[in-house]
Amino acid sequence: MKGLNRVGGALRRLNAAGLTRVVLASGAAVGVVALAAAHPLDLDLVSASGDEDVSVVGSALATRVVQVCPGPELSGIPGVDDVEVPAALTAATGPEELLPLPATGEGALVAVAGKAKVLTVDTRPGAATAPLEGAAAVRLTGTGALAPAVAGTQEWRADGKDLRGLVTVPCAAGGSDLWLLGGGAGPGRQERLVLTNPGDNPVTTDVTVHGAAGPLGAPVVETVPPGGRVSLLLDARAAAETMPAVHVRADGGGIQATLTDTWIEGSTALGAETTAPIAQPATVQVVPAAVVGGGATTVRVAVPGEQDAVVRVTVLGGDGLVPASGDTVLTAAAGSVGELTLEGVPTGTYAVMLRSDVPVVGSVLSRVGDGSAPGEFAWSGAVDGVRSLAGAAVEPVADVDRSLHLVATGGNVTAEVVTVIDGTPRTRSVDLLSDRVAIVPLDVAESVWVRRTTGSGELRGTVLSSQGSGPERLLSSMPLQESVVTSAVSRAFPLP
Template sequence: MKRWGIVRAGVAVVAGAGLVWGATEATGTADTTRHSDVRTASVDTTSDRVTELSLTCTGADLDGTVATASVPQSWAPTVPAGGTVRVAGSASGDLTLQHGAATDAKLPSSVAGRVIATGGLATGLVAGQLQVDTRTASRGLTVSNCATPARSGWFFGGGTEKGRVARLTLVNPAATPTTVDAAVIGSGGVDKTASVDGTVLAPGERKVLTLGDFGPDLAAAVVHVTASGAGVAASLTDVWMTGETPVGESTSSDAVSPAQDVVIPGVKATDAAPSVRLAVPGSDQAIVRVRAISTSGAVVADQVTTVSGGASTVVGLHGLAAGSYAVRVTADVPVVAAVMSRTGTSGTTDLSWATAAPDLTEPAGVALPAGVPAGSAQLMLAATRKGTAQVVTVAASGDSTTKTVAVPADHPVAVPVGDARAVWVRPIGKVSVHAAVTVTGHDSSGAFLATVPVQPVTLHQATSRLVPARG
C-alpha cells in the first residue's frame, strides 16, 4: 500500500545532492525538509530504501554537460544492484551508470535538467552541471551542483562595475505552481528597485531574471530567494566584462543558510585579492570576524568588522600569497558569506564564487563533468576541530582511489584529484569536516576557475515514521 507523507525537519534531513532513507510505517512519496530545503523522493519503507530520487540542474544559456555519480558501493553495501538514471531535458535517454561510478550527459542551452534515479541507483546519487563559455562577449567556467528545491536561500554575485550582470535562474520541478521573491540586499538594506517580487513559475517552468544596473549601495550585493509551496531550484550567474575584455563568469546553485560559524574552503588567491561578501539576515547588528587560513595552518588575514542588521558589506583579503585557502567567518548573530576569487587582475581572466560548505558528519560527494580544457581539480578539507576523513576519487576510466586524510583544526588540507569525475568524502568517527572542489583549466585565451562545495548524502534509515499529509 502507498500513502503520501511528509517527513519534517529534525526527522529526516537532506542537503545539497544528498539522500534520506525512508521512515518505518508506509511506502510512498516523502518530502524531506530541513530549514529551507525540500526534496521529494519515493520511499519503500518496508525495505528501508529510497526507490526514486530527483535532482534539478538549472541549466545555462549555452549547451552544457550534466554529470551523475553513484556512491562508493562499499559505503552502501545493502543497496540492490539494479536501477536507472536519466536526465529529463537531455537527449541522452537512460544513462549507463554503474554503482560507484560516474557518467555524463549533454544538456541543451536554456534547458533545465532533471536527474531522476530509480532502484538501487537512487541511493547516494549526486549530480552537477558544467558550462565552458568561450564567447568574446563573455567567458568563464561554471561548475555547480544540481540542487534541491528550496523555500529560502542566499546567493552571491553581481556588482556596481560597468559590464557586470547577475542572472538569477529559477526552476520549478514540482507539480504545482510556486511564487518566488528575489530580494537584493546592499549596504543600505533591501534595494526595492533591484529586487524582483512575485515571479510565478508554472509546474516544470524555467525562468531567467536579469538583475542589473546595480547602484552604489549594491557593491556587496547578496540575493535572498524565497519561494512558496514546494520551493524552487535556483542558481545565480555572475557575468563580468570590462569593455571587450572578459573578467569572468561563475554560477552558484547551493542555497546558503545563515549561521554564526561559516567555513568556506577552496578559495584561490592570485595577484587579485579574494573578497568576502557578508550579509546579516536579521535585524540585529553583527560583529563579524573573517580569517583566511593557508594550507600550512597560518592565519594570513584576520579582520573584524561590524555589519548592520539587514545589510551587506565586503571584506578584502589583501596581501595573500598565491595559493589555496579556507576562509572562516564567525559572528555573534547568524550571517551568510561567500568569497570571490579571480585568476588575475588584468587581461582575460575568470572568477569564481566559493560558498559556505556544509558541516559534513556523514558521507558526501560531488559529481564533476568532463570537458574543462586542460582541466584539473583539487579537493580542500577544513575542520574547526581535528578529524579524519576517507576520500574516494573516481576517474573517467571508472577506476577509484581511496585514501585517509587527517584534517587538523583550522588547518585546511589540499588533496589533488586530477581529472576525477567524482569525489567522495566520509568523516571517520564522531567528527565533522567541510569540503569543496576547485576546478582549474586554461586555453589560449587564459585561465578558468570554478569552486563547488561537497554536499552530504545520507545512507541510513530515518528513525521516525512517515506522517500522512493532509489534503
C-alpha cells in the same frame, strides 16, 4: 477485535510488572535513549510478549531521489538575447561500499530536460556526460537500486571576446530559504537568477535583493512550474549595487536557485561564474577554498536578521592560521551587505572562516588579473558540514585540473575520500587537525565521495577546477554537497 484484545493483553502483562519496577528503571531509560540515538534499534515490546508486531520507525536505502540543474543559464529571458554556452551535464552513482547495506534490484539514474532524455546511468559506480541545449531545467532522478549516493554537475567553458570563464554548478534538491552572493555594479556586469523546480507542483517564490544600504525594494514574486524554471535578469533592480546578495524564499515546495555572474569591461571579458545557494545563516561560516594571488580576493557578507553584525575573518591553511596584514574585522548593518578585501596573505588556496556575533551568510570572490587584460573570477560560498556522505560528479577532462579542498573546524576529523577513475573506486584516509586544510588531487576522476569516519569537528569541502595558469587561468569553485543515502520508513500492520 481479536487484534485489539491481543494488544490489550500485552499491555496488561506489562502493567503487571508493577510501578516499582518502572520507577527503578527510569534512570536506566535515559541511558537507553542516548544509546538509541547513536545506534538506532528496533525495540519491539509486543514481539517480546509473544503477540503481533506493532508499527516501528527506522530507515532504509532511498528508492527515489530527485535533483535539478538550471540548464544553460544564459538563455530563456524574454526580451534578452540568449548567449549560447557549451553546457554539459555529468551524472554519477557512488560505489557500493559507501552504502550501509547492499542495494538490490533494478534501478537507473536518468536526466531529463523538458521532455527530452539527456542521459542514463545504469551501473554502480557509473558516470555519464551529455551536452545540454535550449533553456530548460534538467531533472536528475535516481530510482530503485541507483537512488542512493548520486550526484550531478553542470559545466561549461568559454574563452571569447565577450564571454570568458569556467563555470561549474551542482545539481541539488533545493530548499525553501536560499541565499546567493555574487555580482556587482557596472554596465558590463550582469546577474542572471535561475529558479528551478524539482517537484511535481508549482512553487511560488519571492526574490529580494540586498545591498550596502539594505533591501532594494519589495520582493519580486514568481511562480515556477513543475520540473521547469524561471529566469530573471537582476540588472533592472540592482544595476548600480556594488555588492548584491539575493534572498529566495519558496512557498508550497522546495526550489533550487543559481546566480550567474558575467563581467566585461569595454571589450575585455573579466570572467564568469555560477553560484549555488550558500550555507544557511549562522554565527560561524566556513569557505573551504578561496584562491589568493593573481588578483583581489574579497569577502562578502550579508546580514539577514534585525541586528548589526561584527564579523571576524580568519584565513586557514595546511598548517593552521595564516596571518593577514590588512583588516580582518568587517561590520555590516542589519539587512545589508558588507565587504572586506584580504591583504597580506601569501599566494595560495586557503579556507576562510567567518565568526560573527549574529547569524550571517558569506562568500569569497577570487579574481584572476587586474582588469587590464582578459581575466577570470570565482565565487566560493560558505558550505554546510558533511553529516553522512557528500559527493560530486566531475567530467574527466584532461586539460582541466580539479582538486578537493577539505577543512576541519572545531575539532579534529578523519575522512574517507573515494575517487572513481575509469569505473574503479580508489580510497584514501585523510586526517585533519582542527583549523587545518587538506587538498586532494582528483586527476581525471568521474566522481568524488567523502564521509567522515572519526573526530569531533565539522568537515566541509569544495571542488576547485582550473584550466591554464598565470593571468590566463580559468577558475571555478563548486560546493561539496550531501548525498541522500537513506530515507525514513515505517512498518505499519493494519488491525484485522
